[in-house]
Amino acid sequence: MKPEDKTSGANGSYxxxxxxxxxEYDAASPExxxxxxxxxxxxxxxxxxxxxxxxxxxxxxx
Amino acid sequence: MSKGLSRxxxxxxxxxxxxxxxxxxxxxYKIRDTWKQIYGFDSVCGGAFHSAExxxxxxxxxxxxxxxxxxxxxxxxxxxxILGHYMLYTYTPTDKREVIERIMASQSEPSLVDQWHxxxxxxxxKPLSIQAEELFASIAERVDITKAPDTNSDQLLDGIxxxxxGSIESTVQYRLNLMRNGQLEQKTFPDTDVHSGIFIAANxxxxxxxxxxxxxxxxxxxxxxxxGPRI
Numbered sequence: 001m002k003p004e005d006k007t008s009g010a011n012g013s014y015x016x017x018x019x020x021x022x023x024e025y026d027a028a029s030p031e032x033x034x035x036x037x038x039x040x041x042x043x044x045x046x047x048x049x050x051x052x053x054x055x056x057x058x059x060x061x062x
Numbered sequence: 063m064s065k066g067l068s069r070x071x072x073x074x075x076x077x078x079x080x081x082x083x084x085x086x087x088x089x090x091y092k093i094r095d096t097w098k099q100i101y102g103f104d105s106v107c108g109g110a111f112h113s114a115e116x117x118x119x120x121x122x123x124x125x126x127x128x129x130x131x132x133x134x135x136x137x138x139x140x141x142x143x144i145l146g147h148y149m150l151y152t153y154t155p156t157d158k159r160e161v162i163e164r165i166m167a168s169q170s171e172p173s174l175v176d177q178w179h180x181x182x183x184x185x186x187x188k189p190l191s192i193q194a195e196e197l198f199a200s201i202a203e204r205v206d207i208t209k210a211p212d213t214n215s216d217q218l219l220d221g222i223x224x225x226x227x228g229s230i231e232s233t234v235q236y237r238l239n240l241m242r243n244g245q246l247e248q249k250t251f252p253d254t255d256v257h258s259g260i261f262i263a264a265n266x267x268x269x270x271x272x273x274x275x276x277x278x279x280x281x282x283x284x285x286x287x288x289x290g291p292r293i
Contacts, residue, residue: 014087016089018093019091019122045101046092051111051252051255053188053195054107056186056187
């Protein structure tokens, strides 16, 4: 059974959200929405996080 | 060449990882087929960790499913971002600085030669502190998370003289065990990170204060000015 969503990872467990598009949410079954705790998010592209380091000379992940 | 995984496949693997961590990692997930769908430009990168900006907020991890050709590849990306970068953020800013500085001092350690070579190949233009963080994350991505920790302390903080590949692996396993038991939370945020300009400036001010106290000088003097008699 999935734990309830709690606000603090240190004091309780956390059921993460999986952000999906409205189309993906609509296409998913109720079981899938619940299993993955889907949350609909606007489909705007993100900026890279400020702590992200873009690697060079990278091969595709095997 | 085998094709990449689908969003649905990568999502299932991510949920398995969450389950293996006992739902104790307070991060959300944004998984798309391509990196371009997430960030608007093409890349073969696997994913990224977006930190919370301050306590009480929630960070998240992105994954570009098509850039992974196997379940193991997704697992490595998750471990890199979460057991690497997020885990370093569960240190206080001061402790993270100490960990990073100790890793920076390990460039001639024989057991870490391969890792340093790879990190310098992938991040050639980055400062040494960033390369040290990426070295930690690259080791974290290959740690066996099913293995019990072989130590009951943080090897990177507990006074061991020289950092080795083994001591970094042991630290990751020790801390992921704490994470699974809900004993870790994020304590460093981007503005308090050892790599941030704000932290560097604050740290410099602190060290300047210590220098002044050690030398019995007031704020009017700077370490660059000689303290000889006025002429």
